[in-house]
Amino acid sequence: MAVNMYYDKDADLSILQGKKIAVMGYGSQGHAQAQNLHDSGLEVIVGLREGSKRWRQAEEDGLKVMTVKEAAKAADVIQMLLPDETQSQIYYEEIESGLEPGNALVFSHGFNIHYNQIVPKKDIDVYMVAPKSPGHLVRRTYKEGHGVPGLIAVYQDATGMAKELALAHAKGVGCTRAGVFETTFREETETDLFGEQVDLCGGVASLIKTAFEVLVEAGYQPEMAYFETTHELKLIVDLIHEGGLEKMWYSVSNTAEYGGMTVGPKVINELSREAMYEALERIQNGEFAREFVLEGKANRPVLTSMERLDREHPVEEVGRRLRAMMPWLNSGLNEK
Numbered sequence: 001m002a003v004n005m006y007y008d009k010d011a012d013l014s015i016l017q018g019k020k021i022a023v024m025g026y027g028s029q030g031h032a033q034a035q036n037l038h039d040s041g042l043e044v045i046v047g048l049r050e051g052s053k054r055w056r057q058a059e060e061d062g063l064k065v066m067t068v069k070e071a072a073k074a075a076d077v078i079q080m081l082l083p084d085e086t087q088s089q090i091y092y093e094e095i096e097s098g099l100e101p102g103n104a105l106v107f108s109h110g111f112n113i114h115y116n117q118i119v120p121k122k123d124i125d126v127y128m129v130a131p132k133s134p135g136h137l138v139r140r141t142y143k144e145g146h147g148v149p150g151l152i153a154v155y156q157d158a159t160g161m162a163k164e165l166a167l168a169h170a171k172g173v174g175c176t177r178a179g180v181f182e183t184t185f186r187e188e189t190e191t192d193l194f195g196e197q198v199d200l201c202g203g204v205a206s207l208i209k210t211a212f213e214v215l216v217e218a219g220y221q222p223e224m225a226y227f228e229t230t231h232e233l234k235l236i237v238d239l240i241h242e243g244g245l246e247k248m249w250y251s252v253s254n255t256a257e258y259g260g261m262t263v264g265p266k267v268i269n270e271l272s273r274e275a276m277y278e279a280l281e282r283i284q285n286g287e288f289a290r291e292f293v294l295e296g297k298a299n300r301p302v303l304t305s306m307e308r309l310d311r312e313h314p315v316e317e318v319g320r321r322l323r324a325m326m327p328w329l330n331s332g333l334n335e336k
């Protein structure tokens with residue numbers, strides 16, 4: 001399949017110069033993208049709630065801060081880096097009335113557009129710039145002179161310039177340094193949800209917890225179980241990240257390679273494959289989106305309970321103790 005890829009040379013930052021960019025939200029992606037855009041020489045305003053604890057942080061980082069409503073009115077390009085479950089309400093209550101014909105509405109995840117939670121006015125551009133990375137790495141790699149790979153997509157092209165704007169925006173964030181792929185809102189949304197549910201976040205968390213539980217239930221010390229199922233995972237994933245599965249298999253012992261290759265498919269097996277297809281179907285038919293939107297409207301009862309249950313899980317309790325003995329590990333969570 002031919003994929004369209006773009007680099008620094010394909011993007012013209014100057015088409016964003018003279019425009020005001022409002023980055024709504026200053027969390028994981030917001031703090032990173034706002035600062036990168038600013039350091040790329042663009043005019044950035046951060047939009048936050050009055051009294052938000054991030055207000056001072058953004059000002060200390062050298063950025064101008066306004067309420068979401070004021071920022072939406074003042075800006076030409078409005079980027080939604082608010083939690084997905086809040087975006088629709090904030091858009092209709094505080095942003096829509098500030099949009100003028102020819103403005104641009106920008107997302108880093110297609111959820112609200114693809115699942116009809118935001119139906120944008122027809123006379124504005126709607127595009128996506130989605131770094132394929134957690135926010136803190138978006139900032140760190142930019143400062144180091146690299147960037148993270150990203151995606152762009154155009155949903156609505158009112159000005160005829162939406163794709164050029166998306167490329168310029170991706171350049172400001174640093175993504176064209178690493179490479180930007182072109183996709184659609186649908187493809188980004190569905191694959192992103194699938195990845196985080198079955199593999200990156202959900203799959204890995206369940207793999208860790210289940211493997212830990214089995215070792216502890218069988219009578220092994222929780223500390224041993226933690227090192228084996230959790231601590232070492234990063235070292236293995238780093239090898240995969242650098243050189244694919246090939247580099248990982250090359251680096252581990254022959255014993256690990258043989259055992260891993262023969263036993264892995266028994267653990268992640270046909271049942272797991274079926275569960276993955278089921279997760280994908282619920283993403284494609286909108287059931288997951290409806291469930292998550294309703295969870296947000298109900299003030300997050302499931303998330304609140306599951307976060308507490310997870311915090312109390314023995315793998316987390318023993319992990320906290322062991323990580324405190326390894327002060328050189330930086331959880332990075334304090335930055336958020």
Ligand SMILES: NC(=O)C1=CN([C@@H]2O[C@H](COP(=O)(O)OP(=O)(O)OC[C@H]3O[C@@H](n4cnc5c(N)ncnc54)[C@H](O)[C@@H]3O)[C@@H](O)[C@H]2O)C=CC1
Nearest residue numbers: 025026027028029030048049081082083108109133134135
């Ligand atoms: N976390 C990540 O690394 C990635 C996130 N994304 C997408 O980026 C977007 C933002 O996600 P995160 O950065 O994770 O969010 P976050 O939860 O880290 O930050 C959200 C920000 O919005 C602010 N906020 C919350 N409610 C508000 C309100 N009512 N009015 C004004 N400000 C409010 C918060 O104070 C915070 O500054 C989402 O669309 C997400 O899917 C995409 C790729 C990766």
Ligand SMILES: CC(=O)[C@](C)(O)C(=O)O
Nearest residue numbers: 132133134192196200201
């Ligand atoms: C970091 C990222 O790309 C995720 C996992 O999709 C997200 O945080 O939504």
Ligand SMILES: [Mg+2]
Nearest residue numbers: 132133192196
């Ligand atoms: Mg993602």
Ligand SMILES: [Mg+2]
Nearest residue numbers: 109192193196
């Ligand atoms: Mg995601």
